Structure formats: C-alpha cells, structure tokens
Amino acid sequence: MAAVLGTLSVNLLMFLRFFYPRALYEPKVKFRIGYPSDFGFGVDTKFQNQYRIWVVRNTEGVFVISAICTHLGCTPDWKASENKFKCPCHGSGYDPEGINFEGPAPRPMDRAHVELDPEGQIVVDLSHVYRWPKGEPSQFNDPGAIIRA
Amino acid sequence: MPDTNMPGTNGQNGSSTGNGSSGGNGSGRGGEGKLAAVLADAKAVQARAVEELRETVKAPEKTDVWKSILRVKHDETPRSRALGVLSNVFLHLHPAKINRDAVAYNYTWGMGGMTFYVYITLVFTGTLLMFYYHPSKVVAFRDILYLESDVPFGKLLRNMHRWGAHLMVIMVELHMFRVFLTGSYKKPREFNWVVGVLLLVLTLLLSFTGYLLPDDQLGFWAVTVGTNMARATPLLGHDGPFGPQMGMTAFNDVRFGLLGGSIVDSNALLRAYIWHCVAIPIIASLFMIVHFWRVRKDGGISGPAPMMLESEIKEPKKV
Numbered sequence: 001m002a003a004v005l006g007t008l009s010v011n012l013l014m015f016l017r018f019f020y021p022r023a024l025y026e027p028k029v030k031f032r033i034g035y036p037s038d039f040g041f042g043v044d045t046k047f048q049n050q051y052r053i054w055v056v057r058n059t060e061g062v063f064v065i066s067a068i069c070t071h072l073g074c075t076p077d078w079k080a081s082e083n084k085f086k087c088p089c090h091g092s093g094y095d096p097e098g099i100n101f102e103g104p105a106p107r108p109m110d111r112a113h114v115e116l117d118p119e120g121q122i123v124v125d126l127s128h129v130y131r132w133p134k135g136e137p138s139q140f141n142d143p144g145a146i147i148r149a
Numbered sequence: 150m151p152d153t154n155m156p157g158t159n160g161q162n163g164s165s166t167g168n169g170s171s172g173g174n175g176s177g178r179g180g181e182g183k184l185a186a187v188l189a190d191a192k193a194v195q196a197r198a199v200e201e202l203r204e205t206v207k208a209p210e211k212t213d214v215w216k217s218i219l220r221v222k223h224d225e226t227p228r229s230r231a232l233g234v235l236s237n238v239f240l241h242l243h244p245a246k247i248n249r250d251a252v253a254y255n256y257t258w259g260m261g262g263m264t265f266y267v268y269i270t271l272v273f274t275g276t277l278l279m280f281y282y283h284p285s286k287v288v289a290f291r292d293i294l295y296l297e298s299d300v301p302f303g304k305l306l307r308n309m310h311r312w313g314a315h316l317m318v319i320m321v322e323l324h325m326f327r328v329f330l331t332g333s334y335k336k337p338r339e340f341n342w343v344v345g346v347l348l349l350v351l352t353l354l355l356s357f358t359g360y361l362l363p364d365d366q367l368g369f370w371a372v373t374v375g376t377n378m379a380r381a382t383p384l385l386g387h388d389g390p391f392g393p394q395m396g397m398t399a400f401n402d403v404r405f406g407l408l409g410g411s412i413v414d415s416n417a418l419l420r421a422y423i424w425h426c427v428a429i430p431i432i433a434s435l436f437m438i439v440h441f442w443r444v445r446k447d448g449g450i451s452g453p454a455p456m457m458l459e460s461e462i463k464e465p466k467k468v
Binding site: 016019020026027073074 | 370377378400401405407409411414415416
C-alpha cells in the first residue's frame, strides 16, 4: 500500500514537473539601444515593437520604461496628442514618465536597468526592473534606473 | 495423395467448393466424378444460404446477429421497455421511468439537456476545425483566415463553434439558475450540485482556453490578462501573498506552469490547444457521465412536490 501510494505521488510530482520546461525560447532581455544623444526630450516609441520598451528623456536624464501596464499586463498606447500613455484593456492612464494618474493601475510602470557600455551605448536589462509600489519608497532614483546624460 | 484428402477438405470448408482451384486439383484419374460431387455440394450450400437469407428477411429479430446486439425482447410491456433502457450503454444513464410531473416543460425548461446538446455540437464542429488548424505561432492566425475564406463550410463551422461556445456558457448558467430557483440542489441532490459547479468551471475553462487559439489580438490580450491574475495566487504566484517568500519568480510560479514560459508565446498556444481539445473535454465528459447518472440515482429529474391527498395525511404524533 505504501509502495503504491509512494509510486503514485512520485508520478504526480513528475507529472507536475513536466509542465515546467528547462529551456525557453523567449526574446532577449538584455540589449543595446544606441547612444544617449540619440534620444531627444520626451517619449521615444521606436523600440516598442522590437523590445516592448519606451525610451524617455526628461530634465534629469534618459531612462527606459517597460511597456507593461501594471494592472494586468497589456501594452498601453502612447497618445502623443494627449501627452499620455493609455492602456486599451481597462483604461489605465500614465503621464509621459510612466506615472499612473487614472484607471485601475496600482503603480507607475516599471523602469528597466540601464547602463553605458565601454563604447558609450545604452545597455537595457529588462530582467532587472525598478518599481514604485504604492505607499513604498520609489526605486526610480536608484543607481542604474536612469542615465544622467 | 492429395486426391484422397480433397473431398474431406471440401466437405468441411463449404466456401472453397465454388472456386475453380479445387476443380483444377481434382483433374486426372476419376476427376469427372469428383467435380460433379463438388458442384452438387456447392448447390446445396447455395440453397441453404438462400433459405437462411429468406428467413433473415422474414424475421430478422430471430437471427444470432440481432440477438447479440439487442439482447432483450421489445414487446410493448413496461418490463421490456425498462430493460431496453437499462441494457443500453448510452441510455442506461437515464432513468427507466420518470415522474410525470417532472417532464412538465415549464419546470425544467430542458436546460440541462440543451446544454448537453450544445456540447455535442461543439465536440463535433471542434473536431472538424482541428482538421485545418495548426496550433503554432506561425500559422495559427493564417489558418483561421483560411478557414473563414477558403475552406468549404469553414466559416459556418467556425461560427457554429464560436456561437455554440457562447451559447453553452449561457445555457449552463440558465440551467444552474433553474436548479437554484426550484431548490433542486437540496437533499439528496447536494452531491450533484457540486458536480454541476465543477462542470460550470470546466465550461468556463474550455471557453477561456479556446479564446487564445485564433491567436488574434483579442484572444492574446485576454489570455495575457487572465494568466496575469495567476501571478497573484497566494503562495504559488510570484506577485501573490507569501509568493516571494516561497521563492516564486516569473520563471517558476504557477503562471509559468500554465504558459510554459514567462510570456504568452508558442508554448502557451500549444498548451491552450491541448487543454482545450483533449484534456478538459475528457475531464468534462467524465463529470457529465457522473452528473447524468446521479440524476437517475437521486430519483430522476427533480419535479414539483408530489400531490398529497387529504386521506394520506397522517396526524402528527402527540408527545
């Protein structure tokens, strides 16, 4: 009896483990996007289709917003005429720096880690993001969240 | 030596008497007489076959084939009618007899039966759609366009499947509403109510997994949103309560197991396809079998309270 139950439970664990693949074929999360001087003031959407990011320059420097709505993960649209990001799924709105101001989004959109390689190009790392959860201190001024150039 | 064996062989194996090869073997010494005997045998077999055929046509219910398929007599008696239902693999889940009041149409509205009918339609049209659909990122959406524009009756099939799916969800909910309003979840049917709730969940899962398969913007974002909710699962989701403390990340939590990746991609499409076309229909069918069987075991379709005559009412005991 114990042997049968043991075998069955090991089989169940094997069955569950089977659904967790070891190798993935997903898009790169670390890539180069060019020099800081390539990006003018405001929102640049040219990498949205390729990497699902926006590059933004404000008075402090250049940073990269991960184009994922913090509500349930859709890609918001950049509405240049209204100067805001608007999510088509449930209507969350964000200002040009990705700070939420309307709709169900619980926090501003995450920002990706950015650094300069020896050549001076911006390297984006989407596996390392900076957040500003509601009621908690912002990570947006941490080293690596923005390039002050 | 073969000559002496031949008649015996032919006598046993009637079917080979008619063909020419045995005649060829019989040529030689005494071949003429043997040929005549073989032909006579064949004639007799033919006559017997014609006689049997005639009897079969006259009374097919007396043949062994008939009796092996339909094992009971089909007289117009209550007993053989009941046996006809009980001894049939498909009908035996049904009650052999039901309460006359219970078939009053405005009591059940036949909603459970209609749900099952829609399900059968969906299985049929879905199987046909599988002949033209490849669950791969490269061609899935193209196959949908192909089905819509080129495949004979493809648009009809796809729309039957799509509208049928919506209809099944509606029917299940109306059925549940009816069961609730008539109090049919009460003793002794509590177990079947729970089975019904599981079937409702399975119906919604079928609906949800089918949503991703066209691989269009609507389905893609719906599934992105839907599976992102799984991130918030307690303990097992990487954004849920105690998830991070359990060591959950986007690459080992429950959402990862559902999608086969950290994003809705080719693995997720293939998984949705397999859950939608194989796993969930089998699980749902098993629960349906139990559901229908329990209806019968719990005393048939639930009906209005039985009428009681005044003479049947007993005086309550005085303690």
